[in-house]
């Protein structure tokens with residue numbers, strides 16, 4: 001279940017309805033899709049895409065997406081650190097970033113115009129979008145592993161536009177777990193992926 005944290009206000013949201021209400025004004029939708037019982041944890045990418053074909057087709061129809069793939073990141077991924085640096089610097093995209101987490105965890109930080117920075121920790125079963133043009137960055141959690149379905153409007157795939165004066169370094173890339181009730185705070189030497 002996703003967790004929203006607002007470090008500058010020392011607030012945290014764990015109730016799915018409260019999370020939906022908080023995210024909606026920013027154009028972010030949050031859905032929960034079942035994973036257990038639909039796919040095995042070690043299913044291959046084609047099996048995952050086939051299992052979620054109805055949801056993927058709905059998002060394509062409603063959101064103008066044309067392709068879907070599965071990204072699989074683990075500590076064994078070649079050049080993992082270089083890949084994660086690309087995600088963890090504040091950036092925007094010219095299309096929505098849509099991610100359904102099949103396995104693993106990560107945290108999106110969103111930097112909205114006129115609003116506080118907030119983190120959305122996602123785990124298995126969570127679908128969120130980051131609307132086009134919205135400043136954000138992404139970090140993995142301590143186990144450095146995630147498996148996600150991604151949807152794209154541009155078939156050439158993921159393209160970041162890095163922002164001037166990024167603020168990602170001001171926020172600790174802390175993941176909020178089901179048993180971790182700590183409030184994310186600014187720390188001097190965050191663990192950067």
Ligand SMILES: [Fe+2]
Nearest residue numbers: 091093097136
């Ligand atoms: Fe992104």
